[in-house]
Amino acid sequence: AQSVTQLDSQVPVFEEAPVELRCNYSSSVSVYLFWYVQYPNQGLQLLLKYLSGSTLVKGINGFEAEFNKSQTSFHLRKPSVHISDTAEYFCAVGDYKLSFGAGTTVTVRA
Amino acid sequence: EAQVTQNPRYLITVTGKKLTVTCSQNMNHEYMSWYRQDPGLGLRQIYYSMNVEVTDKGDVPEGYKVSRKEKRNFPLILESPSPNQTSLYFCASSLSGRTDEKLFFGSGTQLSVL
Numbered sequence: 001a002q003s004v005t006q007l008d009s010q011v012p013v014f015e016e017a018p019v020e021l022r023c024n025y026s027s028s029v030s031v032y033l034f035w036y037v038q039y040p041n042q043g044l045q046l047l048l049k050y051l052s053g054s055t056l057v058k059g060i061n062g063f064e065a066e067f068n069k070s071q072t073s074f075h076l077r078k079p080s081v082h083i084s085d086t087a088e089y090f091c092a093v094g095d096y097k098l099s100f101g102a103g104t105t106v107t108v109r110a
Numbered sequence: 111e112a113q114v115t116q117n118p119r120y121l122i123t124v125t126g127k128k129l130t131v132t133c134s135q136n137m138n139h140e141y142m143s144w145y146r147q148d149p150g151l152g153l154r155q156i157y158y159s160m161n162v163e164v165t166d167k168g169d170v171p172e173g174y175k176v177s178r179k180e181k182r183n184f185p186l187i188l189e190s191p192s193p194n195q196t197s198l199y200f201c202a203s204s205l206s207g208r209t210d211e212k213l214f215f216g217s218g219t220q221l222s223v224l
Contacts, residue, residue, distance in 0.1 A: 009150070032210045043114070043200055043215030044153075051210050090152060094209030100145075100153040 004093045006101035013081055014109055021076040021104045023091030033074040034092040035065055038103075044090060050074065061085070081108050112137045116201050116216035123191055124224050131186045131219045133201030139214070141207030142184040143168070144176065146197040147218075153200065159184055160207050191223040 007022040025031065032051050036044040048059025055067040065076045074091060086108045091101040114135045123129050135142065143158040145168075155168030159178040173195055175187040184203075188195060199219045204211040 004152075006152075036213075036215075041217070043217045044202075044213070045215065046212045049210075049212070096209070097155075098209050098213070102150050102152040 004091055004099050004101040006089075006091050006104050008104050009102065010105045010107070012107045012109065015083055016080050018077065018079050019081050019085075019106060021089050021091075021106070023074045023076065023101060025072050025074065025091075025093040027072075027093060027095050029095045032094040033065075033067060034094070034098075035059065035063070035074075035076050036090045036092060036100075038088045038090065040087070047076070047089070081106070083108050083110065112214065114201055114203055114214050114216040116199075116219050118219060119217065120220050122222045122224065125192055126190050129188050129191060129221075131188075131199060131201075131221070133184045133186065133216060134182050135184075135201075135203040135214065136182065137203065137205075137214065138181065139203040139205055140181070141205065141211075142178065142201065142203045143213075144174070144184070144186045145200045145202065146170065147200060148197050156186070156199075158207070191221075193223050195221065196223045197221060 003026050005024045013019045034049045035047040037047045038044045048057050050057045050067045058064045063078050088103045088105050090103050117132045140161045144156040145153040147153050154170045157176040159165045201216040202213045204213050
């Protein structure tokens with residue numbers, strides 16, 4: 001059985017500072033990895049995904065994530081955040097089914 | 111515009127009063143799914159459908175029903191809602207349901223059961 005752990009439930013950050021959201025997973029087989037973002041009062045939308053190939057994946061809005069197989073991690077990063085990045089971020093892992101983490105709320109302050 | 115449409119956006123009801131949350135997609139997707147989102151628990155799958163007339167239980171199906179009579183529609187039915195079903199509900203769809211596919215989500219339905 002797979003599981004997804006997002007290590008931080010809340011991440012406050014100042015505008016133009018970098019941010020990293022941590023995601024670890026456990027699975028006995030190869031997986032697909034996703035980050036979804038949920039802006040206030042909206043549904044989730046895909047930020048980026050890793051299926052195979054290069055372990056560094058670039059997504060929309062300047063986000064990127066790195067797949068680390070040995071550490072079973074898929075951390076999300078952005079070098080400089082904007083107020084508009086305030087949202088909840090979900091890591092998701094897919095092998096036989098898709099499972100979501102509990103979410104990380106990012107609050108960007110001026 | 112490609113989208114998943116859920117209605118209503120907000121719903122307040124009382125225990126035991128049957129309700130239906132509608133979901134429709136305009137992308138000709140085969141796969142549709144319902145999730146509930148609760149603080150600290152993330153998204154948990156309630157039911158999913160791989161195609162018309164094909165539905166299956168997700169992780170938390172108790173107290174819910176679904177139907178898939180048409181490809182575009184996938185309503186969620188609560189026959190006798192209870193307060194523990196107070197939650198934020200999302201409908202989602204994808205092309206065929208493979209786990210490497212992008213999911214498209216509706217805007218959500220905030221349900222309160224009093």
